[in-house]
Amino acid sequence: MTLPRSTPAEQGVDSRGIDAFGAALDPLPGVETHSLMVVRHGHVVAERWWRPYGPDRAHLLYSLSKSFTSTALGFAVTEGLVDLDATVLSYFPEWERRVTDERSRRTRVRDVASMASGHTDETIDEAVVKGDGDMVLGMLLMPPEHEPGSFFAYNQPCTNALSAIIRRVSGGTLTDFLAARLFRPLGIDTYGWWTDRTGRELGFSGLHMTTEAIAKLGQLYLSGGGDLLPPEWVTEATRAHVTTEMPNVDSSQGYGFQFWRSRHGYRGDGAYGQLMVVLPEADAVVAMTAQSPDMQAVLDQMWTHLLPALTAEDGPAGPWPSEWPALPGPAGQALGSRQEWPDLTAPFAGLPTGAFQPDPASATHRVHAVRVTPTEITLDDGRPLTVPVGDDSGPVIAMVATAGERYRIDVVFVESPHRLRLTLDPATNTFVEDWQTEPLGPTRLGYLRMPITST
Numbered sequence: 001m002t003l004p005r006s007t008p009a010e011q012g013v014d015s016r017g018i019d020a021f022g023a024a025l026d027p028l029p030g031v032e033t034h035s036l037m038v039v040r041h042g043h044v045v046a047e048r049w050w051r052p053y054g055p056d057r058a059h060l061l062y063s064l065s066k067s068f069t070s071t072a073l074g075f076a077v078t079e080g081l082v083d084l085d086a087t088v089l090s091y092f093p094e095w096e097r098r099v100t101d102e103r104s105r106r107t108r109v110r111d112v113a114s115m116a117s118g119h120t121d122e123t124i125d126e127a128v129v130k131g132d133g134d135m136v137l138g139m140l141l142m143p144p145e146h147e148p149g150s151f152f153a154y155n156q157p158c159t160n161a162l163s164a165i166i167r168r169v170s171g172g173t174l175t176d177f178l179a180a181r182l183f184r185p186l187g188i189d190t191y192g193w194w195t196d197r198t199g200r201e202l203g204f205s206g207l208h209m210t211t212e213a214i215a216k217l218g219q220l221y222l223s224g225g226g227d228l229l230p231p232e233w234v235t236e237a238t239r240a241h242v243t244t245e246m247p248n249v250d251s252s253q254g255y256g257f258q259f260w261r262s263r264h265g266y267r268g269d270g271a272y273g274q275l276m277v278v279l280p281e282a283d284a285v286v287a288m289t290a291q292s293p294d295m296q297a298v299l300d301q302m303w304t305h306l307l308p309a310l311t312a313e314d315g316p317a318g319p320w321p322s323e324w325p326a327l328p329g330p331a332g333q334a335l336g337s338r339q340e341w342p343d344l345t346a347p348f349a350g351l352p353t354g355a356f357q358p359d360p361a362s363a364t365h366r367v368h369a370v371r372v373t374p375t376e377i378t379l380d381d382g383r384p385l386t387v388p389v390g391d392d393s394g395p396v397i398a399m400v401a402t403a404g405e406r407y408r409i410d411v412v413f414v415e416s417p418h419r420l421r422l423t424l425d426p427a428t429n430t431f432v433e434d435w436q437t438e439p440l441g442p443t444r445l446g447y448l449r450m451p452i453t454s455t
Contacts, residue, residue: 001187003215005435006043008309010239017309018046021055024301031292032436034059034417035211039285040310047211052414054393058190058208058450059289060416062440063277065193065207066159067268068182068217070258072166072174073113074183074225074233079194081169084110089140091165101143109165111148112158113257114241118121124156133197136161152255153278156204158256163203183365185228186220188213192450205270205440208415208450211287218276218285238266238278248344262299264307270418272437273298282310290436291417291437350428351400351407359430367433368444370385370422377409379420385445387411420445 006061008015018038025031031234033055049055061068075080088107089099099105111117123139131138137155163174170177171395175193183191187304192212194206201207221238224231240261253261254446263326265279266327273290275298290296356370370379377398378386387398399410405427419436440449 001185001216003044003212003219004078006045008040008045008335011043011045012312013040013045014309015046017305020056020309021305022048023253025298026057026299026444028294028301029298030294030308030421032290033273034289034291035287035289037211037215038306038310039118039215039287041283042219042223044212047212052412053289053398053437055210056190058192058415059208059272059274059448060270060448061207061214061289062205062270062272062417064080064214064274065203065205066258066270067210067276068109068178068207069166069203070113070157070237071176071182071217071220072178073109073162073257074229074237075128075177076166076169078230078233079299082109082165084108084113087284088112088136088161090163091168092136095137095140098137099140102140103144103148104140106138107144107148109162110241110257112161115148115155115158115258116242116257117153117155118146118148118156119153119155119295120145120151121153122155122368127157149242152244156202160202162177162258164255170298171289173199182217182220182228186213186216187426188216190450192452194447197291199434201263211289214274214276214287216283218278218287222278222280222285229295231445237320248264250296250299264303272441274417275299277302279310282307284310289417291419293437315359321414352424356424356429356431359425359428359432361428362432365433365438367422370419370424370425370431377411379411379445381445383444383446413445415449415450418448 008018015396025033032051036048043298048242048350058403077084085108087105088109089095089105107117113326117139123142124135127135127138127142129138135157156313166174190210192208193201220226220228221234225234238255239256243254244255246252250262251260252261256266260269264281267278268276273288273292275288277286284304286413292405301337301404319338351372353374366381367379371378376386376388378384389398395415397412401408407424409422409424417437418439420437421434423432
């Protein structure tokens with residue numbers, strides 16, 4: 001199933017607002033947009049990709065994965081497999097004697113679904129240690145400081161508990177559970193989910209999806225669950241169950257079942273700008289992927305420029321700019337990047353070949369060595385990753401530019417938010433490593449791509 005396409009005008013959208021939103025994001029420091037899709041009245045009215053990202057490319061969602069895990073919980077509750085008011089411990093009777101703290105013992109499914117296990121902070125590292133690799137057990141072995149359900153703390157083991165419960169009641173993987181109930185019915189056939197060493201999905205992160213798949217999930221919730229989920233679940237999952245006190249205004253509007261409330265509507269979001277914003281007031285969904293640490297800045301511009309355009313037929317929802325700056329190309333076409341993208345099929349004329357070592361004066365994080373040949377670049381972080389020269393179709397792309405007497409290689413991990421910049425100095429055979437955004441966790445470079453689990 002493909003979302004139907006339409007023009008902004010046919011769906012009551014002022015297309016100048018879409019252009020203004022993109023133009024407002026472009027100069028913001030720390031904001032690099034990879035894709036944007038806008039849906040109004042169930043129709044895609046704008047879809048744009050910034051090179052080298054494209055409509056068929058999956059993108060790591062980071063914590064936007066949580067909203068898909070919540071949807072799996074919705075199916076499990078609807079089918080009578082999971083009771084929101086049952087305790088987490090009740091699904092793991094083998095831990096009955098190990099978990100002795102009374103608050104941990106009465107922590108319910110609905111409590112972990114709303115990030116309200118009662119702990120005051122993130123527990124992932126300590127939970128993994130206490131649970132001998134099982135962070136759900138580890139979380140239950142850590143007595144919470146507050147009564148479960150009463151206190152919000154963004155805590156990855158809470159979401160991991162939902163994933164573990166769904167595996168326990170279904171007898172299969174979280175991916176298989178969602179494939180039958182969500183992915184195939186919505187026509188989502190490109191996806192992959194990182195797993196831990198035992199083959200279990202994390203639940204809280206690691207899902208890779210296309211931009212349209214993100215938009216489809218948002219549209220499912222906007223439509224009240226469609227033919228797949230009851231409207232009661234949508235209401236329950238997206239209302240605020242617990243108050244949130246966060247540095248950013250749009251994260252201080254309350255938290256649902258793995259959904260954030262916002263000043264307008266609600267959203268699923270993931271690190272570095274992976275966004276699914278559902279706007280019932282505008283009958284609209286906005287899906288984005290990006291490399292943008294400043295996610296609040298993106299939302300601020302969305303409310304300033306895009307929201308008024310989405311409610312134009314009903315009158316402006318806020319102050320309209322006096323002039324709407326236009327981006328090149330009509331809505332619906334892929335836009336160029338802000339950066340100069342070379343012809344990747346051209347040879348790297350003059351690029352020095354050989355082995356390069358980290359500059360001893362720089363702070364090196366992941367890459368131990370770089371080797372350059374006329375046809376490929378190899379990065380070694382303990383497990384070498386080779387990127388072919390002149391190929392922009394793969395999950396990793398290498399771009400080269402000169403910088404005085406040095407050479408700059410941008411290694412773009414297209415199925416993730418991340419870009420690594422290497423500056424080579426042929427005079428000393430050294431390089432400096434600079435991540436535009438560094439991957440979360442100790443992820444190997446070769447894993448910064450979608451795992452092969454698609455149907």
